[in-house]
Amino acid sequence: AQKITQTQPGMFVQEKEAVTLDCTYDTSDQSYGLFWYKQPSSGEMIFLIYQGSYDEQNATEGRYSLNFQKARKSANLVISASQLGDSAMYFCAMSLRGGATNKLIFGTGTLLAVQP
Amino acid sequence: GAGVSQSPSNKVTEKGKDVELRCDPISGHTALYWYRQRLGQGLEFLIYFQGNSAPDKSGLPSDRFSAERTGESVSTLTIQRTQQEDSAVYLCASSLNRGLNYGYTFGSGTRLTVV
Numbered sequence: 228a229q230k231i232t233q234t235q236p237g238m239f240v241q242e243k244e245a246v247t248l249d250c251t252y253d254t255s256d257q258s259y260g261l262f263w264y265k266q267p268s269s270g271e272m273i274f275l276i277y278q279g280s281y282d283e284q285n286a287t288e289g290r291y292s293l294n295f296q297k298a299r300k301s302a303n304l305v306i307s308a309s310q311l312g313d314s315a316m317y318f319c320a321m322s323l324r325g326g327a328t329n330k331l332i333f334g335t336g337t338l339l340a341v342q343p
Numbered sequence: 344g345a346g347v348s349q350s351p352s353n354k355v356t357e358k359g360k361d362v363e364l365r366c367d368p369i370s371g372h373t374a375l376y377w378y379r380q381r382l383g384q385g386l387e388f389l390i391y392f393q394g395n396s397a398p399d400k401s402g403l404p405s406d407r408f409s410a411e412r413t414g415e416s417v418s419t420l421t422i423q424r425t426q427q428e429d430s431a432v433y434l435c436a437s438s439l440n441r442g443l444n445y446g447y448t449f450g451s452g453t454r455l456t457v458v
Contacts, residue, residue, distance in 0.1 A: 271451050330391050330399070331447065333387075
């Protein structure tokens with residue numbers, strides 16, 4: 228079965244510190260993509276970062292980096308130098324190739340609170 | 344348009360009534376997706392349209408739910424005989440291509456409350 232698991236319902240971090248949000252995935256496909264989205268209280272879904280299953284280097288986008296460990300099927304998000312504006316819900320998601328559907332499968336999310 | 348537009352942004356309806364939610368994707372985006380997000384939960388896939396291909400309806404929770412899209416334009420999600428468990432935010436997304444990183448852009452959602 229294809230599944231995304233986020234085991235941390237909530238996380239706290241002090242402003243300016245780094246935080247890691249966990250994500251593990253399950254698929255038998257060799258070709259897939261992994262995403263992280265941010266959802267602030269306003270409800271919009273904001274794309275943060277993408278990692279392809281064949282990418283050898285970990286993806287980075289500014290303060291965001293994706294710690295991709297393929298053998299362990301994990302795709303943790305690392306946010307460096309946390310800011311108050313980082314407080315939001317974070318979702319890990321997976322896309323799969325093949326068939327008629329390219330839907331994203333989402334995890335249940337992690338609520339991050341950045342404290343001053 | 345510049346982004347994915349959804350309307351209405353909020354809808355309160357009485358149990359048993361039908362509702363229609365609208366999604367206007369980014370111009371040129373061939374793929375369109377509907378998701379449901381219940382309070383405090385993740386996104387649940389409902390339906391996927393790709394160009395003129397038959398849609399993937401595998402996520403629709405019951406036959407009360409249906410969706411239409413004409414070509415690569417606007418889509419409507421219809422919920423008939425609404426129930427309280429239908430209360431959720433309904434998110435629409437569109438994307439340009441069918442690669443693995445197909446650049447989903449989400450709308451702001453329609454918050455549906457069934458009373």
